Amino acid sequence: MMRALTAKLGSAFSASRVPRDGHQPVTELEPAVAPPPAVAPPSTGGRERSGWRRAIRVIDQSLPAKVGLVVVAFYVLLTVIGPTLAPYDPLAQNLAIRLAPPAREHLLGTDQLGRDILSRLLYGARLSVVSAVVTVVISVAIGVIAGAVAGYAGGWVDEALMRITDVFLAFPSLILALAIAAILRPSLTNALIAIAVTWWPTYARLMRGQVLATRSLEYVDAARAQGFNDLRIVLRHLLPNCFGPLLVQATLDMGSIILTVAGLSFIGYGAQPPTPEWGVMVSEGRTFLQTQWWVATAPAIAILTLVMGFNLLGDGIRDILDPRIRG
Amino acid sequence: MSFLRFVARRLVLMIGVLIGVTVMTFFLSHVVPADPVAAYLGEHASEEAVAKMRHDLGLDKPLPEQYFIYMRNLIHGDLGVSIRNNRPVSDDLRDYLPATVELSTAAIIAAVIIGIPTGVISAVYRNRWEDQTARGFSLVGVSLPVFYLGLLILALFYYKLGWFPGRGQLSPFVSAPQRITGLLLVDSLLEGNMTAFVDAVRHLVLPAVCLGFASAGVITRMTRASMLEVLNQDYIRTARAKGLSERVVNMRHALRNAMIPTVTIIGLAYGSLLSGAVLTETIFSWPGIGRYATDSVTSLDIPAILGVTLVSAVIYSLANLAVDIAYAYLDPRIRY
Numbered sequence: 001m002m003r004a005l006t007a008k009l010g011s012a013f014s015a016s017r018v019p020r021d022g023h024q025p026v027t028e029l030e031p032a033v034a035p036p037p038a039v040a041p042p043s044t045g046g047r048e049r050s051g052w053r054r055a056i057r058v059i060d061q062s063l064p065a066k067v068g069l070v071v072v073a074f075y076v077l078l079t080v081i082g083p084t085l086a087p088y089d090p091l092a093q094n095l096a097i098r099l100a101p102p103a104r105e106h107l108l109g110t111d112q113l114g115r116d117i118l119s120r121l122l123y124g125a126r127l128s129v130v131s132a133v134v135t136v137v138i139s140v141a142i143g144v145i146a147g148a149v150a151g152y153a154g155g156w157v158d159e160a161l162m163r164i165t166d167v168f169l170a171f172p173s174l175i176l177a178l179a180i181a182a183i184l185r186p187s188l189t190n191a192l193i194a195i196a197v198t199w200w201p202t203y204a205r206l207m208r209g210q211v212l213a214t215r216s217l218e219y220v221d222a223a224r225a226q227g228f229n230d231l232r233i234v235l236r237h238l239l240p241n242c243f244g245p246l247l248v249q250a251t252l253d254m255g256s257i258i259l260t261v262a263g264l265s266f267i268g269y270g271a272q273p274p275t276p277e278w279g280v281m282v283s284e285g286r287t288f289l290q291t292q293w294w295v296a297t298a299p300a301i302a303i304l305t306l307v308m309g310f311n312l313l314g315d316g317i318r319d320i321l322d323p324r325i326r327g
Numbered sequence: 328m329s330f331l332r333f334v335a336r337r338l339v340l341m342i343g344v345l346i347g348v349t350v351m352t353f354f355l356s357h358v359v360p361a362d363p364v365a366a367y368l369g370e371h372a373s374e375e376a377v378a379k380m381r382h383d384l385g386l387d388k389p390l391p392e393q394y395f396i397y398m399r400n401l402i403h404g405d406l407g408v409s410i411r412n413n414r415p416v417s418d419d420l421r422d423y424l425p426a427t428v429e430l431s432t433a434a435i436i437a438a439v440i441i442g443i444p445t446g447v448i449s450a451v452y453r454n455r456w457e458d459q460t461a462r463g464f465s466l467v468g469v470s471l472p473v474f475y476l477g478l479l480i481l482a483l484f485y486y487k488l489g490w491f492p493g494r495g496q497l498s499p500f501v502s503a504p505q506r507i508t509g510l511l512l513v514d515s516l517l518e519g520n521m522t523a524f525v526d527a528v529r530h531l532v533l534p535a536v537c538l539g540f541a542s543a544g545v546i547t548r549m550t551r552a553s554m555l556e557v558l559n560q561d562y563i564r565t566a567r568a569k570g571l572s573e574r575v576v577n578m579r580h581a582l583r584n585a586m587i588p589t590v591t592i593i594g595l596a597y598g599s600l601l602s603g604a605v606l607t608e609t610i611f612s613w614p615g616i617g618r619y620a621t622d623s624v625t626s627l628d629i630p631a632i633l634g635v636t637l638v639s640a641v642i643y644s645l646a647n648l649a650v651d652i653a654y655a656y657l658d659p660r661i662r663y
Contacts, residue, residue, distance in 0.1 A: 166340070167347030170640040172602045175620055179355060179636045182624040259472055263606050266474045267621055282475055289482045300475035307470040 065316020071309025078125040086119035090276040099292045109294045111284060117298050120276035124299065127277050128306065131192055132257045136250050138196040143203025144246070148234050150204065151211030162208070165201035173198035173260060181269040188261070188277070191270040195260055199253065206249055210242035244321050251314035255307040262303050278303050333655050341648050348640045353397050356407075356633050357390070406637065407630035411623070416634035420616060424638075425509030426496060427615030430608070431600035433535035438542035439593060445543070446550025446589070450558065451577055461547060468544020477537045477610035484533055491533050492526075494612035501526045534611040538604050542596040549592040553585040560584075587657050591650055598646025602639035 059065045078085075087107075094114035102109040108117040150161040177194035184190045214220060215238060223237050262279030264270035271277035273284065278299040285296030372380075381387050385396050400407075406416040442465075449461035485493040496511055497503055504514040504523050512531075515523035557563065558581050566576045605617035612618070616635050623631035 163340070163343055163347065166344045167351060170344055170348050170644045171351070171636065172599060172639050172643060174605050175602065175617075175636050175639050178605065178620050178624050179629075179632045182627055182629055182632045183355060186624070255470060259470075262472055263474055266472075267606065267609050269621075269624055279472070279474075282472070282478075286478050289478050290486055296475065296478060300472060303472050303475070304467070304470055307472075308466055311466060311470055 059313075059316065059320075061320055062316040064312045065320065068309050068312030068314070068316055071305060072313055075125055075129055075306050075309065078122060079129045082122035082125045086116075086122040088116035088119040090115065090120040090123040091274055092116075099288060099295065101292070102294055108298045109292070111281070111295050112288065117281075117295065120281060121278070121298060121302050124276040124278045124281065124302070125306075127188075127271065127275065128258050128261065128303070131188060131261055132254045135192045135196050135199065135257050135261075136253055138192075139199040139253070140203050140246065140250055142196070142200040143205075144207045144239070144242075146200070147204040147207025147209075148211055148238065151208040152215060152230065152234055152238070158208070161204065165204050168198060168201045171198050174263065177260070177264055178269055181264075186269040186272065188265070188271040188275070191261060191264045195257055199257070202249065202253070203246065206245055207242055210245060211238050214238055214241050244317075248314050248318040248321065251310055251317065255310035255314070258303065258307050258310070330655060334652055337648060337651055341644060344644055345641060348637065348644070349398060349401060350394070352633050352637045352640075353394050355636070356629060357386070357393055357397070401637075406634040409623075409631045410628045411626045411631065416631050419619065419631065420634060420638055421509070423614060423616045423619040426511070426613055427601060427604060427608070427617065429510050429512060429531065430534055430538060430604060430613055430615055431597060433531050434537075434539035434600055434604070434607075435542060435593065435597045437535050437539035438546055438596065441539070441543040442546025443550050443589065446547040447554060447577070447582060449547065449551040450554030450581075450585075453555065458551075461551070465544040465547035465551075468541050468547070471540070473537065473541060474606045474610060476540055477534070477607055480533050480537050481610065492530050493533075496527060496530050496614060497523065498526050498530075534607050534613055537611070538600060538607040542593075542600065545596060546589065546592060550585065550589045553588045554581055557581045557585045587654070590657075591654055594646060594650035594653065598643050598650070601646060602643040 059069055092115060094110070096114065097106070097110050098112055098114040100106055100110040100114070106116050106118065108121065111117055111120070146161050146165070150158040173195055176198055177191050180190050180194040180197075181187075211234075220233060220237055223233050228236075261270055262277070262282070265277045265279030266283045268283070271280050273280055281299035282296045282303075285292070285294075285299070288295050289297075385393055388396070404417050406420070408414070409416050409419055412419075445461045445464060449458045449465075452458050481493055484490050492498055501523050502520075504511070504518040504520045507514045507517055511527045512524060515521075515527060558577075563576060563580055566580045567573075571580075604613075604615065605620060607613065608615045608617035609621055616639065620632055620635040622628075623635065
């Protein structure tokens with residue numbers, strides 16, 4: 001649902017600036033997302049280093065963003081070192097100790113096959129974070145290209161591309177993912193493809209709106225007057241200024257995508273057992289919720305905290321970029 | 328642009344989107360599967376049967392012609408035949424859709440009842456503990472996996488406390504009302520069958536709260552954001568300066584103006600609930616289209632799952648269209 005809402009509302013998610021009709025850019029009413037200069041001074045072009053330092057300074061201003069960043073950084077760290085921290089093999093079964101409650105030997109207990117839940121969670125972190133990152137990167141890549149082309153070219157190209165985004169936005173991502181699972185058989189990869197297919201239009205619209213808002217600014221005219229070609233103008237002068245809103249959107253989407261992937265896996269059409277994916281783990285623990293609550297609850301809390309981390313981080317960055325709606 | 332021209336333009340665009348949607352489902356049904364016939368007949372079918380099936384399904388014709396036939400069938404309400412039970416998919420959907428409508432409607436009502444007051448309180452008591460609590464609630468609302476929430480709700484209110492019935496739409500001992508609209512609540516009322524009505528309401532409570540929870544979080548955020556924006560306006564200062572009470576200012580002046588974006592969110596949220604509450608329906612064994620979709624995938628029933636896909640895309644687009652038109656009506660600035 002969040003995909004649809006943000007696609008409609010722009011990443012600012014803020015009240016009075018609801019873009020209607022995809023044909024009209026978000027920005028024609030009033031910039032829906034932070035005005036470009038708030039993100040990076042345009043004149044210097046791409047200076048990634050100062051951008052990063054700026055990003056850190058920006059995040060330092062907001063408590064929710066800081067909390068979110070810490071949580072997200074924690075899980076990202078786990079994707080790298082989680083498997084080495086895991087005390088047990090996540091797939092090793094030991095029926096003698098099945099459904100053991102949390103204790104010294106198994107800090108989060110064991111599941112119905114006697115597998116160590118903590119180890120499974122640690123391995124699962126990599127799966128959840130990496131699949132969300134991959135999906136977001138694919139969606140952003142397609143969306144940015146489509147949006148930049150639409151916004152920069154204008155005319156019938158713009159019209160055609162925006163109509164195509166309308167069509168893709170019409171599909172609920174979970175249902176489309178189910179359809180693709182039926183046609184191509186269920187797997188995590190197919191689930192991610194299905195999600196990317198329904199998610200890229202959000203970025204296309206966002207990018208297009210940003211390009212429309214910035215392309216007639218003076219510094220772009222100056223670049224054009226200098227005789228730079230279109231590709232260079234888009235890459236060096238327009239794209240850096242769209243970075244902020246895209247970052248906010250991508251961060252918030254990470255949360256939604258993690259939820260969608262876990263949901264698909266929960267009903268059996270994403271990652272397949274015995275993969276230690278968190279949605280699969282909740283599903284396997286569901287029968288024991290009354291008696292051995294930790295089996296389903298541990299992975300559910302992992303999902304909840306990771307998604308909260310991304311939401312806090314995304315909200316925090318957005319609030320900083322758009323002080324008008326700061327809470 | 329006048330309102331009517333705006334509506335006309337949106338309708339034309341809508342038709343374009345719907346055609347695009349059918350191209351997508353056509354692509355998924357005719358182009359993507361390695362061999363649709365194998366999906367129908369299984370892998371061990373004789374060559375003769377395969378050839379006959381290909382001919383019967385029109386798969387030996389060129390793709391544009393296949394699409395034309397596909398469209399012609401769609402226009403006549405023919406979504407193909409379910410592999411599972413050999414019934415027309417459209418009949419199946421007619422059976423399953425009302426349960427989803429009932430559930431989504433109840434869920435959105437629950438979300439509004441929870442979300443709007445929470446959002447108002449949050450904005451009015453900005454940055455105090457009330458606000459922090461409300462924001463925490465909405466954050467959890469949008470971050471909690473709905474499938475785990477469903478399991479928790481069932482564990483607590485059904486297994487442990489026994490306050491509400493668990494799964495399905497009706498208890499086994501209650502006789503279902505005659506099917507008139509398909510909506511259980513409406514049908515049982517029409518029939519005057521109060522036992523069924525009460526039972527159906529009791530069955531509806533838990534899945535509706537579960538499904539509405541995330542939307543409540545979104546509505547809270549939206550109400551809060553638009554209330555804060557409105558509370559900064561000059562006319563609110565004027566109202567205060569006139570000596571109106573805080574309550575009158577908040578309710579009559581602020582909330583009313585803050586409602587337009589909130590209503591938009593509610594409309595969009597309702598549209599997305601209607602177009603498939605897959606997880607909630609699965610957990611609560613709710614016989615709606617979301618559950619029908621998962622059952623179809625289990626039995627690799629491609630015509631059925633694509634039927635659901637198409638119908639949910641259409642429902643979702645129509646809901647969006649309705650929201651757009653309502654919004655343009657309420658706020659003329661939108662019409663450009």
